[in-house]
Amino acid sequence: MRAAELTTAFVLFGLAGLVVADALRLGIGWSTDGPASGFFPFWLGVAAMAACVAIAAQALRRGDHGTFLTRAQAAPVLKVLVPAAGLVVATQVIGLYVASAVYIGLYMRWIGRHAWWLVLVLGAGMPLVTFLIFERWFLVPLPKGPLEAWLGY
Amino acid sequence: MNVLVALVSILFLVTPAAAAWEPTKPIEFVVPAGTGGGAxxxxxxxxxxxxxxxxSPRPIVVVNKSGGAGAEGFLHVKGKKGDAHTIIITLSNLFTTPLHTGVPFNWKDLTPVARLALDQFILWVNAETPYKTAKEYAAAVKEKSGQFKxxxxxxAQEDQIITIQxxxxxxxxxxxxxxxxxGEVCVNLVGxxxxxxxxNPIECASHWKAGRVRPLAVFDTGRIPEPDWKDIPTVKDALGADISYNMLRGIFGPPDMPKEAVEWYVAFLKKVYDTPEFKEYLSKGALKPAFATGAEYVKWVEGAEQLHKDLMTKGGLLKK
Amino acid sequence: MGFENLFLGFQVALSPFNIFIAVVGIALGTIIGVLPGLGGANGVAILLPLTFTMPPTSAIILLTSIYWGALFGGAITSVLFNIPGEPWSVATTFDGYPMAKQGQGGQALTAAFTSSFVGAWFSIVLITFFAPVLAEIALKFGPPEFFAIQLLTFSSFVGLGGGNPLKSLVSILFGFMLASVGLDIVTGQLRLTFGFVDLMKGFNFIVAVIGLFGVGEILLSVEEGLRFQGARAGMNTRVVLDTWKILPRYYRTFVRGSFIGFWMGFKPGGATPASFMSYAFAKRFSRHPERFGKGEIEGIVAPETAAHSAGVAAMLPMITLGIPGSPTAAVMLGGLIIWGLQPGPMLFKEQPEFVWGLIASMYTGNVIGVLMVLACVPFFAAILRIPFAILTPVIVVVCAIGAYAVNNAMIDVWYMLIFGVVGYVFKKLDYPLAPLVLALVLGDLAENALRQSLIMSQGSLGIFFTRPIAAVITALAIFFFVLPLVTPWWRTRRGAAATAATPRGH
Structure with a gap:
């Protein structure tokens, strides 16, 4: 738990540092027009850096209690997170419709062991419904890939 | 042999018709501003x-990309080189955003399609103030310089440019x-x-009719010809200051948009422009009808760009 | 203002065609509300061109019905999956989702819909009888007053949660920092973009919320195994009537939420802060504040009443002043112009049939809406019984679509994934998420209002104390900031007094 606490505090400290750096570029003064562009980000960043240091100190003082994530917990979490990340990567390459069909299909089969007919029906059906709702009725274009281009979309 | 001739002639007859370009996919219509604004x-x-x-044979899909004062929308279209199914509507941020923020983008990156209209600007004050003319108001401002909001x-967009002028x-x-x-600006004036x-005229029109605000002068070379608006003097007549500013409402395509596609969009926009609905919209909003394409449009945009450069340099609004 | 006008309005709103239009609009709106990322503003904008061939009154009834539908629908995914379909439903997740996990999804949804309806009618009645007066009050709110309201929202909410104050602080600070990414409207400079085009549009609130709440919660809940909690809830068709029996005891929360919602709603961006503020007040005034966040039905009543009340109040400046009280209203205003009407103060005089038809349709639209969604409660609640391996990928896909649809940007889908991991880690390490989200939604608005005020006063903070309305609200805000510091001392004193005297029966 302590390692997780320290890592998080460290990452947040770094992000706040970035904010402070850009705020300095923008100017952190207070003129007759009120504060400059960087005024609020600067002080927010400084305060956040201080708070992160304090959190890290607290974590060190309190000692190590419990584990952030046990092996038994990690397995199911990764079983959700990794396929979801895969969906995002695939969407970038082959478009949302094909990616979601593959993702839903594989997930149902791999995790749920559902019957093949159900896998096929839902895997193909969900993107089709999505297509009708977004592309057709609401005219919201979603990311598309080579298949859709070939079909003329 | 006869059959061959017939085939060839059919081919030749068919080909020109098929060459006339038409959209084959939904058209993405980018708005580099938020929902509800003029663009x-x-x-x-x-x-x-x-x-x-x-x-249009295919649907039009309006997409708002307003991030970074419209830079998001312009860069999106700039990235779609050669695409024939994307167009963008522009306002003055076509010039002001790259000049002020330094975003790597210029209107020359895009393919000009058509100018539809020009929007006017009017100097307004609250109707409960004693200033009946622009002259009276200018005198009051002069007396307490810096106190008037x-x-x-x-x-660093059109309104501030006019203010600086x-x-x-x-x-x-x-x-x-x-x-x-x-809209928010005018309500803050009423309040x-x-x-x-x-x-812009349309943003304050209703408050004017309700007697809450008063127009003092038009920032243009001539008066607005619409019956409701024609009594408002130009800034030149009212104050002797030669300030005129019009805001572009025009359409551009991505870089290297195919020529046939540009032709189709020009014809399409002309048809839209000629509908009674569009005419009524222009008249209600006191927008100047200003359809122009090709060289005429490019020339106007070039002039407008130079104007913005000059004005923003004078006003100290360029990226430091 | 005569009743004959309202009567005329009802004649318009109750014509069979307009009722049909309302039913269609509410059904569509509910779908839009359920899908995160597709907000009322998108829905209205998308369907606007369809209204060109209709008479203006029917057109506005269609568009407002979509809006009501979206207001109702936003609660559904909040309660069932911890994913707020709309920004103003975030506070609904705090107690709605725990209830669903305990198998009480039906009760939670009934409470949410009923509260929405009550809040809506409250605002409509106020608009019907006091619209012109209220418009004058709205005009008095300039940037300083607006900032004071944001301050009050924030102060009423912070200091509520227990936990590690340092972590709450970090959460708030990062919310504000995320809000400041992008274009600074006051100076026109790009902030914290580090030259990346994708950062120019900043971090969208709804993308962050889909990730932090939705994806983060899925990750957290599967630690105990790949299944849904709350799945064991049976289907109960009497759930609506059963829940109605207990709702009247929260009449104070209803009234308070309606007032807060209405009061906040007639300024732009009001519904979301209103829902947070109402939740905060409900918890403060409750005799069981410790139950909040664990599935307290009052924690649903408060934000939903306020959100829908604010949603209706957002129509007031649109009708009376021609300024949008919300992004959705902004699109509707555009519609008015396209239909050939001139929005603004003259609308009441020039187009009484339109205005009163619209007002009457608010009454009818919300009745139709609440009946439609309540009828579906048992079905919505049964969604959780769908097997895990089917529902999870579908939710993830819907989240991805939602994140994409906000700005039509692929980068937002990546943000959603990242925020999902951040939400999971933060939850595990007890960094509270609600303050981050509130700071993200208020940050932008509050900073603009503050700096506009300071330009007006030429750099002096005195402007928040010299203008009467701003002064009262600012004072109230400061009171709530100080309150958490004073309460422990006060509690011990009162505790001592209470043991001496007989406890009040109350």
Whole structure:
């Protein structure tokens, strides 16, 4: 738990540092027009850096209690997170419709062991419904890939 | 042999017809501003007219990309080189955004399609103030220079440019208060949170009719010919200051848009422009009808770009 | 203002065609509300061109019905999956989702819909009888007053949660920092973009919320195994009537939420802060504040009443002043112009049939809406019984679509994934998420209002104390900031007094 606490505090400290750096570029003064562009980000960043240091100190003082994530917990979490990340990567390459069909299909089969007919029906059906709702009725274009281009979309 | 001739002639007859380009996919219509503003309204109006009169074989999809004062939308279209199914509607941020923020983008990156209209600007004050003419108001501002608050849309955009022009012409100073949208600006004038504004006519029209605000002068070379508006003097007549500013409402395509596609969009926009609905919209909003394409359009945009460069240099609004 | 006008309005709103239009609009709106990322503003904008061939009154009834539908629908995914379909439903997740996990999804949804309806009618009645007066009050709110309201929202909410104050602080600070990414409207400079085009549009609130709440919660809940909690809830068709029996006891929360919602709603961006503020007040005034966040039905009543009340109030400045009280209203205003009407103060005089038809349709639209969604409660609640391996990928896909649809940007889908991991880690390490989200939604608005005020006053903070309305609200805000510091001392004193005297029966 302590390692997780320290890592998080460290990452947040770094992000706040970035904010402070850009705020300095923008100017952190207070003129007759009120504060400059960087005024609020600067002080927010400084305060956040201080708070992160304090959190890290607290974590060190309190000692190590419990584990952030046990092996038994990690397995199911990764079983959700990794396929979801895969969906995002695939969407970038082959478009949302094909990616979601593959993702839903594989997930149902791999995790749920559902019957093949159900896998096929839902895997193909969900993107089709999505297509009708977004592309057709609401005219919201979603990311598309080579298949859709070939079909003329 | 006869059959062959027939085939060839059919081929030749068919080919020219097939060459005339038509959209084969839904058209993405980018608005580099938020929902509800002037550019967005016009884009959605064009969409609606196209739909009602069946002017396009494929649907038009309006997409708002307002990030970074419109930079997001312009860069999006700039990245779609050669694409024939994307167009963008522009406002003055076509010039002001790259000049002020330094975003790597210029209108020359895009393919000009058509200019539809030009929007006017008017100097407004609250109707409860004693200033009946621009002259009286200018005198009051001069007396207490720096005390008067001018409301406008955004920062380093058209409203602030006009304010600076006015300051320089009159030798006075306003405190410029930026707001997010034109409607909000006018309401802040009605609520007396600012002393004057340089709103577009349509943004203040209804408050004017309700007797809450008063137009003092038009920032143009001539009066607005619409019956409701023709009594408002130009800034030149009212103050002797030669300030004129018009905002572009025009359409561009991505870089290297195919020539046939540009032709189709020009014809399409002309059809939209000629509908009674579009005419009525222009007249209600006191927009100047200004359809132009090709070289005429490019020449106008070049002139406008130079104007913005000059004005923003003079006003100290260029990226430091 | 005569009743004959309202009567005329009802004649318009109750014509069979307009009722049909309302039913269609509410059904569509509910779908839009359920899908995160597709907000009321998108829905209205998308369907606007369809209204060109209709008479203006029917057109506005269609568009407002979509809006009501979206207001109702936003609660559904909040309660069932911890994914707020709309920004103003975030506070609904705090107690709605725990209830669903305990198998009480049906009760939670009934409470949410009923509260929405009550809040809506409250605002409509106020608009019907006091619209012109209220419009004058709205005009008095300039940037300083607006900032004071944001301050009050924030102060009423912070200091509520227990936990590690340092972590709450970090959460708030990062919310504000995320809000400041992108274009600074006051100076026109790009902030914290580090030259990346994708950062220019900043971090969208709804993308962050889909990730932090939705994806983060899925990750957290599967630690105990790949299944849904709350799945064991049976289907109960009487759930609506059963829940109605207990709702009247929260009449104070209803009234308070309606007032807060209405009061906040007639300024732009009001519904979301209103829902947070109402939740905060409900918890403060409750005799069981410790139950909040664990599935307290009052924690649903409060934000939903306020959100829908604010949603209706957002129509007031649109009708009376021609300024949008919300992004959705902004699109509707555009519609008015396209239909050939001139929005603004003259609308009441020039187009009484339109205005009163619209007002009457608010009454009818919300009745139709609440009946439609309540009828579906048992079905919505049964969604959780769908097997895990089917529902999870579908939710993830819907989240991805939602994140994409906000700005039509692929980068937002990546943000959603990243925020999902951040939400999971933060939850595990007890960094509270609600303050981050509130700071993200208020940050932008509050900073603009503050700096506009300071330009107006030429750099002096005195402007928040010299203008009467701003002064009262600012004072109230400061009171709530100080309150958490004073309460422990006060509690011990009162505790001592209470043991001496007989406890009040109350």
């Amino acid at each position: 967005d309204q016009m884009a959605r109006l064009i969409h609606g007219i196209a739909e009602k009169h069946k002017l 001018m409301g406008g849309t955004g920062s 006015l300051e320089q012409a009159l030798g006075v100073k306003f405190t410029y208060v930026p707001f997010k949208g034109g 007396k949170h600012v002393d004057s504004t340089v709103n």
